[in-house]
Amino acid sequence: MSSNRFASYRLWALVVKEFIQMWRDRVTFGMMVGIPLMQLMLFGFAINSDPRHLPTAIRNADMGPFARTLVAALQNSDYFQVTTVTATEEETQRLLQLGKVQFVINIPVDFSRRLLRGLSPNVLVETDATDPSAVGPAVSTLRALAGKVLDHDLKGPLAALRDSVAPVNFQVHAHYNPENNTQYNIVPGLMGVVLTMTMVVITSLVITRERERGTMENLLATPVRPVEVMLGKIVPYIVVGYIQLTLILLAARYIFDVPLAGSLSLLYGVAFLFIAANLAMGITFSTLARNQLQAVQMAFFFFLPSILLSGFMFPFRGMPEWAQWLGTCLPLTHFLRMVRGILLKGNGLVEIAPELWPLLLFFVVALAIGIKRYRQTLD
Amino acid sequence: MNARELVIDVSGVVKRFGNKTVVNGIDLKVERGEIYGFLGPNGSGKTTFIRMLCGLLTPDAGSGTCLGFDVLRQQAEIRRQVGYMTQRFSYYEDLTIAENLDFIARVYAVPDRREAVARSLERLGLQNRRRQLAGELSGGWKQRLALAACLIHSPRLLLLDEPTAGVDPKARRDFWEEIHDLAAEGLTVLITTHYMDEAERCHRLGYLAYGELLTRGTVSEVVASAGLTTWSVSGPDLHHLARRLRGREGVEQVVAFGNTLHVSGRNATLLEAAIAAERDARHEWARVRSGLEDVFISLMSGSRDNFT
Ligand SMILES: Nc1ncnc2c1ncn2[C@@H]1O[C@H](COP(=O)(O)OP(=O)(O)OP(=O)(O)O)[C@@H](O)[C@H]1O
Ligand SMILES: [Mg+2]
Numbered sequence A: 001m002s003s004n005r006f007a008s009y010r011l012w013a014l015v016v017k018e019f020i021q022m023w024r025d026r027v028t029f030g031m032m033v034g035i036p037l038m039q040l041m042l043f044g045f046a047i048n049s050d051p052r053h054l055p056t057a058i059r060n061a062d063m064g065p066f067a068r069t070l071v072a073a074l075q076n077s078d079y080f081q082v083t084t085v086t087a088t089e090e091e092t093q094r095l096l097q098l099g100k101v102q103f104v105i106n107i108p109v110d111f112s113r114r115l116l117r118g119l120s121p122n123v124l125v126e127t128d129a130t131d132p133s134a135v136g137p138a139v140s141t142l143r144a145l146a147g148k149v150l151d152h153d154l155k156g157p158l159a160a161l162r163d164s165v166a167p168v169n170f171q172v173h174a175h176y177n178p179e180n181n182t183q184y185n186i187v188p189g190l191m192g193v194v195l196t197m198t199m200v201v202i203t204s205l206v207i208t209r210e211r212e213r214g215t216m217e218n219l220l221a222t223p224v225r226p227v228e229v230m231l232g233k234i235v236p237y238i239v240v241g242y243i244q245l246t247l248i249l250l251a252a253r254y255i256f257d258v259p260l261a262g263s264l265s266l267l268y269g270v271a272f273l274f275i276a277a278n279l280a281m282g283i284t285f286s287t288l289a290r291n292q293l294q295a296v297q298m299a300f301f302f303f304l305p306s307i308l309l310s311g312f313m314f315p316f317r318g319m320p321e322w323a324q325w326l327g328t329c330l331p332l333t334h335f336l337r338m339v340r341g342i343l344l345k346g347n348g349l350v351e352i353a354p355e356l357w358p359l360l361l362f363f364v365v366a367l368a369i370g371i372k373r374y375r376q377t378l379d
Numbered sequence B: 001m002n003a004r005e006l007v008i009d010v011s012g013v014v015k016r017f018g019n020k021t022v023v024n025g026i027d028l029k030v031e032r033g034e035i036y037g038f039l040g041p042n043g044s045g046k047t048t049f050i051r052m053l054c055g056l057l058t059p060d061a062g063s064g065t066c067l068g069f070d071v072l073r074q075q076a077e078i079r080r081q082v083g084y085m086t087q088r089f090s091y092y093e094d095l096t097i098a099e100n101l102d103f104i105a106r107v108y109a110v111p112d113r114r115e116a117v118a119r120s121l122e123r124l125g126l127q128n129r130r131r132q133l134a135g136e137l138s139g140g141w142k143q144r145l146a147l148a149a150c151l152i153h154s155p156r157l158l159l160l161d162e163p164t165a166g167v168d169p170k171a172r173r174d175f176w177e178e179i180h181d182l183a184a185e186g187l188t189v190l191i192t193t194h195y196m197d198e199a200e201r202c203h204r205l206g207y208l209a210y211g212e213l214l215t216r217g218t219v220s221e222v223v224a225s226a227g228l229t230t231w232s233v234s235g236p237d238l239h240h241l242a243r244r245l246r247g248r249e250g251v252e253q254v255v256a257f258g259n260t261l262h263v264s265g266r267n268a269t270l271l272e273a274a275i276a277a278e279r280d281a282r283h284e285w286a287r288v289r290s291g292l293e294d295v296f297i298s299l300m301s302g303s304r305d306n307f308t
Helices: A008-024 A026-042 A065-076 A089-098 A111-116 A132-148 A156-162 A182-213 A215-221 A226-254 A264-288 A292-309 A321-328 A331-345 A349-373 B046-053 B075-081 B097-107 B113-123 B139-151 B169-184 B219-226 B238-246 B268-278 B292-302
Strands: A054-060 A080-085 A103-107 A122-128 A169-175 B006-017 B020-031 B035-039 B061-066 B082-085 B157-161 B188-192 B204-209 B212-217 B229-234 B253-257 B260-265 B284-288
Touching: A008 A026, A008 A226, A008 B097, A026 A182, A026 A226, A054 A065, A054 A089, A054 A132, A065 A080, A065 A103, A065 A111, A089 A103, A089 A122, A089 A349, A122 A132, A132 A169, A132 A182, A182 A215, A182 A226, A182 A264, A182 A292, A182 A331, A215 B082, A226 A264, A226 A349, A264 A292, A264 A331, A264 A349, A292 A321, A292 A331, A331 A349, B006 B046, B006 B188, B020 B046, B020 B061, B020 B188, B020 B204, B020 B212, B035 B046, B035 B169, B046 B157, B046 B188, B075 B082, B082 B139, B097 B113, B097 B139, B113 B139, B139 B157, B139 B169, B169 B188, B204 B219, B204 B292, B212 B219, B219 B292, B229 B238, B229 B268, B238 B253, B238 B260, B238 B268, B253 B292, B260 B268, B260 B292
Parallel strands: A054 A080, A054 A103, A122 A169, B035 B188, B035 B204, B082 B157, B157 B188
Antiparallel strands: A103 A122, B006 B020, B006 B061, B204 B212, B229 B260, B229 B284, B253 B260
16 A cells, blocks of 8 residues: 555654653663663672583694593593694684684693603693683683693603692683683673663563553554554664663773773674664564563563573573573573674674674564564554 | 535444454444534443544454545555544653644644644644643643644544543533534544533434444434433422332433432323322422433433443
């Protein structure tokens, strides 16, 4: 029907209206600005845990029996799970950068030789320290391991080596966050958490509110189309999302001294998809909820797993498999990886690409459900 | 009647909620420029019917046109030319009066928006309240705002759902004058009300009960079709008189109007016999014309319960 096409003047009318309402509702408006700051303070301290079976790449240049024992001992410690054995440094760096492995253990070519000479060979352990709480316990294990790992192999004439200070010397080299500063991990993560919280909660409310206050009846009686109503709600909150993003970035930079290694425009770009995914989720909730209370409950039902299973609260790899699987379905999980990648590792578009398409998929699915469920009548 | 344009022309309209039939096969024809009054007890389906006319609810059965557009398929066109005033205030309480009007004017793409908003504020005497939040207005002022808002895009059909509930008598009179002026210019109005004086100001009436249009026509037609005989009585101790009368055969209703009672029944002979038995020197009896109110109360007590 030609007369029933999308009209930008109607969308604009709705956007203007929404902005006025947002501005009038000072409490909510204040919260949208205040929440990021409050959360920053709340989560400013570390939350520790003890993740195991962390993916580890081994670059073993020494094929001798001592090196094999060492690798086996690492596996047995439960903290390390060797997922890749590779020969090149290029490969290990790539794995670290993509976040495929948490550790790279480099066993040098002269490992056995130096060991037999009693020269404590160096083993370089590179870690991805963007999430310090994930690597901490594993690194402590390494230090404990160093003293006794080869006890069994060092017998007979070699027994004397056991008594040297430490037959193996682990050198830990933390990448990306050398001071193991938890704030580096938390603060970029907060960006995603705050956006999830406000975007989903507020949008799930704004449409339900129209229904609850009875204004929906009026809106439906006008020529306004469903897609205009939805976009009219989405557009103002994208602006709000970007304000929050900017606030957190400023705080990250100037209060918490988080290094901003990557491209900010890339970050702002991917944030668009993330914000849109969350808004679509909120809109979908608002089409399902009968009243504002239900809408808030639904939003929290979504928010809690997001915060718990995305790798924000606990290291992703420390979670049981089912939880990781659930976490993978949440937009926040992917956004966190991208933000940490961009801000701390300086990742570019190529490195974050694997996290982009799940976001896009989520957005499309959520919006499709929302549009399908949107009641164009009062039936 | 054929010569005139039918603005609303629907037939067999049915609406069910679950297994409850709320509107049960309504036929309605309303001509251009007519003020059609919709009456009926609470829960009789008035609001539901109006919502179906402007596409807010989908009828389960029935067909017809509204402003020449198909009620089932061309809801978008209908919405563009209808002004719908909801029973419950449904403008934005957190916007000012002017902002509400401005929003509606934008949505309908009203030409010369600012001027249209200013004009409508002036016509309703709201200019010096334009910056007041709609939520802070008293009930009557909210109604006026709602009326202004649903007129701003110069609709061809007005659907007013109890527009004067809670409005003071002076404002109601102004409102009705405005409605009559608009109707004279060719605007068609379908209006629901519970006030009898307002019902009498409509060109035609429809009385809805239990989802069915029981009676329709002009005021005098409706009164005549009820076939009601009414006597009025004044004097002392009407309260006890009323109680005695209610027990008598032929007396269908006894309604107090200030210092008089209206005693009505459909069987004039039985009624007169009953009255003769109660006549005494202290009371003054007179046969009066049945009013719309007598008729509607009689209709209401005759119809089944609308809440079940
Ligand atoms: N969305 C709905 N779902 C279920 N039942 C409904 C719905 N809307 C209305 N009803 C029922 O339909 C019946 C008619 O309601 P409606 O609002 O049309 O009555 P009305 O004539 O406008 O009454 P009033 O004079 O009180 O405004 C009522 O019994 C009401 O409970
Ligand atoms: Mg009603």
